[in-house]
Amino acid sequence: MKITDLEVDIRGRQILKGVSVELAEGRVHGLAGESGSGKTMTGLAALGLLPHGATATGAIEHNGRNLLGLPAKELNKVRGGEVAMVFQDPATSLHPMLTVGRQITEHMRHHLGIGKAEARSRAEELLGKVRIPGAAEAFGRYPHQFSGGMRQRIAIAIALACSPQVLIADEPTTALDVTVQAGILRLLRSLCDELGLAVLLVTHDLGVMSAVADEVSVMKDGLIVESGPRAHVLRTPDHPYTRSLLEALP
Numbered sequence: 001m002k003i004t005d006l007e008v009d010i011r012g013r014q015i016l017k018g019v020s021v022e023l024a025e026g027r028v029h030g031l032a033g034e035s036g037s038g039k040t041m042t043g044l045a046a047l048g049l050l051p052h053g054a055t056a057t058g059a060i061e062h063n064g065r066n067l068l069g070l071p072a073k074e075l076n077k078v079r080g081g082e083v084a085m086v087f088q089d090p091a092t093s094l095h096p097m098l099t100v101g102r103q104i105t106e107h108m109r110h111h112l113g114i115g116k117a118e119a120r121s122r123a124e125e126l127l128g129k130v131r132i133p134g135a136a137e138a139f140g141r142y143p144h145q146f147s148g149g150m151r152q153r154i155a156i157a158i159a160l161a162c163s164p165q166v167l168i169a170d171e172p173t174t175a176l177d178v179t180v181q182a183g184i185l186r187l188l189r190s191l192c193d194e195l196g197l198a199v200l201l202v203t204h205d206l207g208v209m210s211a212v213a214d215e216v217s218v219m220k221d222g223l224i225v226e227s228g229p230r231a232h233v234l235r236t237p238d239h240p241y242t243r244s245l246l247e248a249l250p
């Protein structure tokens, strides 16, 4: 996926001022920057989920199309299919009244049009892939019967249900206990390698970034001020803003 010169305006206020990011197969691209810099808005734009009243210019190219120009119906097929998402808080992204299995299979049946039995076996396979112990049993359980870390693994399984090529992960570990954060990051990294996913990892946490990202872009006030390989950006940053973020680390 290639985002070029993305500008987003909401009611006359310019939120993104020409953002360019390229996501590649099997690579994690980290998007860093302080609160309000436009990280989330960039991720939402990639999903075709801009807030009501937003206008966007530039291009978000994926599989030969510009997602910015797609009609809503086409965009719905892309979202959750070719491009999937994981958000900060699994407690709000999972439906409390539906079993884990139902949440994964409904998604597959809706997007892929496959039968019940096939969906079930794929769902159990996915639960194994995100390292949920006892996948067959977990299939029939409800989200509240799992810990926060396990719930985020379930949200990742749902995101992967339709074999996406691109995964947008917005602060996927921020709501979790420090003790389980590393496990989720390791999982994202291994899924990216194993499935050849192109991942956009949005996080304000440079520690998270240094653990998994291949490339890092740093945002400030709706613009990317620095972008490059992780080691370069985090060890020998060119931009004073990146240096100030690194100096602010505990």
Ligand SMILES: Nc1ncnc2c1ncn2[C@@H]1O[C@H](COP(=O)(O)OP(=O)(O)OP(=O)(O)O)[C@@H](O)[C@H]1O
Residues within 6 Å of the ligand: 010, 015, 033, 034, 035, 036, 037, 038, 039, 040, 041, 042, 051, 204
């Ligand atoms: N629905 C909306 N309507 C109007 N402005 C919005 C809306 N959502 C976000 N903004 C504004 O867009 C700017 C960028 O927000 P965004 O959420 O992308 O930042 P962020 O870098 O992800 O920060 P955070 O880490 O706090 O989520 C902010 O100034 C915010 O106030």
